[in-house]
Amino acid sequence: MIKLAIDAMGGDFGPSVVVPACINSIRKNKNIHMTLIGDKNVIKKYLATDVLDKYSSRLEVDHTDEQILMSDSPSSALRMKKKSSMRLAINKVKDKEADACVSAGNTGALMALSRFVLKTIPGIDRAAIISSLPIVNGKCRALDLGANVDSCAEHLLQFAVMGATIAESVDGIDNPRVGLLNVGVEEIKGNDLVKQTSQLISESGLVNYIGYVEGDYFFLGGADVVVCNGFVGNVALKSGEGMARRVKEVIYSEFKRNIVTRIMGMIAYPVFTRIAKEIDPSKYNGATLLGINGIVIKSHGSANTFAFEVAISEAVSEVKHKVTDLITKRVSELL
Amino acid sequence: MIKLAIDAMGGDFGPSVVVPACINSIRKNKNIHMTLIGDKNVIKKYLATDVLDKYSSRLEVDHTDEQILMSDSPSSALRMKKKSSMRLAINKVKDKEADACVSAGNTGALMALSRFVLKTIPGIDRAAIISSLPIVNGKCRALDLGANVDSCAEHLLQFAVMGATIAESVDGIDNPRVGLLNVGVEEIKGNDLVKQTSQLISESGLVNYIGYVEGDYFFLGGADVVVCNGFVGNVALKSGEGMARRVKEVIYSEFKRNIVTRIMGMIAYPVFTRIAKEIDPSKYNGATLLGINGIVIKSHGSANTFAFEVAISEAVSEVKHKVTDLITKRVSELL
Secondary structure, three states, rough: OEEEEOOOOOOOOOHHHHHHHHHHHHHHOOOEEEEEEHHHHHHHHHHOHHHHHHOOOOOOEOOOOOOOOOOHHHHHHHHHOOOOHHHHHHHHHHHHOOOEEEOOOHHHHHHHHHHHHHOOOOOOOEEEEEEEEOOOOOEEEEEEEOOOOOHHHHHHHHHHHHHHHHHHHHOOOOOOOOEEEEEOOOOOOHHHHHHHHHHHHHHHHEEEEEEOOOHHHHOOOOOEEEEEEEEHHHHHHHHHHHHHHHHHHHHHHHOOOOOHHHHHHHHOHHHHHHHHHHHHOHHOOOEEOOOOOOEEEOOOOOOHHHHHHHHHHHHHHHHHOOOOHHHHHHOOOOO | OOOEEEEEOOOOOOHHHHHHHHHHHHHHOOOOEEEEEOOHHHHOOOOHHHHHOOOOOOOOEEEEOOOOOOOHHHHHHHHHHOOOHHHHHHHHOOOOOEEEEOOOHHHHHHHHHHHHHHOOOOOOOOOOEEEEEEEEEEEEEEEEOOOOOOOOOOHHHHHHHHHHHHHHHHHOOOOOOEEOOOOOOOOOOOHHHHHHHHHHHHHHHHEEEEEEEOHHHHOOOOOEEOOOOHHHHHHHHHHHHHHHHHHHHHHHHHOOOOOHHHHHHOOHHHHHHHHHHHHOOOHHHOEEEOOOOOOEEEEOOOOOOHHHHHHHHHHHHHHOOOHHHHHHHHHOOOO
């Protein structure tokens, strides 16, 4: 049985999205047990008594009044809200009452609490945010997507090792190709940090390093793991998302142009449904706070029920593949 | 009469793209004079004698054997190829024989030669690459897109002032909104460089500063000018382009799935033609090496004839609006 602690109060929609997603996951997967943490009165609005009864052996609600808001700073979340739903979910991982926790709440607070409560894996100086990106015919993992705003070469090497471990175990990719994000693929390109990091990763021999990759690798593929500092990774991810939304708006407005184009759009509708599904970012929801001594999954704050389920699946996969143990073992080679 | 010096040998396709684009531009705009610089034997393959005769007063060919290759390093371009088509085009701007030059060649070499031959504008420490990005219902300008891999706060302030000047003059935007690229819009977000820069821009009072913007502003709008360091800007641009290509591939493959979807695609074809046109990056070809004491426009290396024409138009607009003079004047406030 895989035990998950769920911060039911996090995200833009709180329990109205989180609770139905949990129920769906419990229904689909007989091997998971969930503890929903948050305001039980609100949670129960979305949790019918018969559902709770039916799954009583695998579904629990832990009540707490406190919750972390999007506006809370990491430090105030840490000091002032010791009984928040997010904190209690992380505590469960620490106390081995859960194998992983999932939250759609405040990213900065989740990172700060996870680091404080669970600590980082020995040999890892900084945790990173890693997520799957939808590339043509598959996915790649990119990190760091914003946990840190500055990283040195050693941190980036640690990210490379962790990224390769998760791509190999969870994604089942044999000897995953690790690329370092740069402004060009040629050796002379880039700033000092990138050049130093490239040398360090290359000389470490710890990953299958393919050298520099450019921004388009984020969505076109060519590497299984893209390593970058959190500032660049965050901007690149949002830039790509911005472009996807722009293209969607263009398609929509062109088909709404007049009655003829509307009819054309209606005829082609089934294909558009498939296209929308294919490029739906929900499919890749669930970023991992990698390097933390425990599995902590961050769902996008605006995730819908389907997307939150995907984040839960990511947690389940990582527990199954014992990602924390694998990274701990692999990183020990760095020490 | 606006005089342009064109590096006819640059880009992936050289004169086969550049020459037809120049002929089209000459035809469409009676107020431009062009000197095509490069191997006259190759250029004349794409330049019919009757065209040359017809436009003889506005179209010249300057022969040179030398050209800069994509593989040439900036320093070897500078030292070894003093008669390259690119260098001679830049020399013409220096010698006031041309008001601007356009090249689709090696970006690093173009930047190095421009800086060496034309120098930067007094008060500008570093030139930056600025380009228009296609946002929903309009465009925004982003800089730096890769001229520099490291920038300090003072450089970024200079970029902000230059970007605002071009948005105001060439794009005709009154009091353009200038945003600073960051990992979040909240004040606590970002690294030290971003925080310092934000304070510097804000306190300078030289631009209409709207604070931090995120990566999605690159393609969704919200700012008329986005300022960032060249490393981040380059990655964000390529990430967005990668996403656009991915979406295009998904659309294409879904409509090719089977006979029914192919028919749907054929019916909706006219709309797709419009969509493709709307999101076509060629529409925004022509990046400016901003901060150089003269107008130097860089076309994308893979530009087609239409795209190269767009780059020529950008050069014409900047000459018309006396961008170099405006920036020189505005930057003097910084000194």
